[in-house]
Amino acid sequence: MFVVNITYTVAVEEIDAHLPAHTRFLQQYYQQGxxxxxxRKVPRTGGMIFATAKNQTEVEAILHxxxxxxxxxANYEITEIEVSKTASGLSQLLTL
Incomplete structure (x- = not known):
């Protein structure tokens, strides 16, 4: 599994102008699983995405x-994690 840390590099007003398109982008990859x-991060300086993929190259291609x-x-930092323990109901993350 991959954790994507997104950090805005512009004012939130500029982010808001692109938010509908970003939401459509997210939905496309939710639908694909x-x-x-x-x-969003709190305070609103960026966001986080938890994703599955074959490798980091695939995640980078999606984020592009x-x-x-x-x-x-925004800037993107991708961290791969190997999930070894989960809360009840999230065991499917162990196989990603």
């Missing part, structure tokens, strides 16, 4: 389609 969870990336609005 690639994204498992996502959300994000409207935030295409418009140069």
């Amino acid at each position: 690639v994204f498992l969870a996502s959300g 389609n994000d409207p935030f990336y295409l418009a140069g609005l």
Whole structure:
């Protein structure tokens, strides 16, 4: 599994202008089963995405389609994790 840490590099007003397209991007990969969870950081300086993929190269290729990336609005840090323990009801994460 991969954790994507997104950090905005522009004002939130600029982010908001691209938010509808970013939401459509997220939905596309939720429908494909690639994204498992996502959300805004508090305070609102960026966001996080939890994703499944074969490798980091695949995650990078997906993120290059994000409207935030295409418009140069954010930096992305990708961390791969090997899930070894989960809360009840999340055991499917162990096989990712």
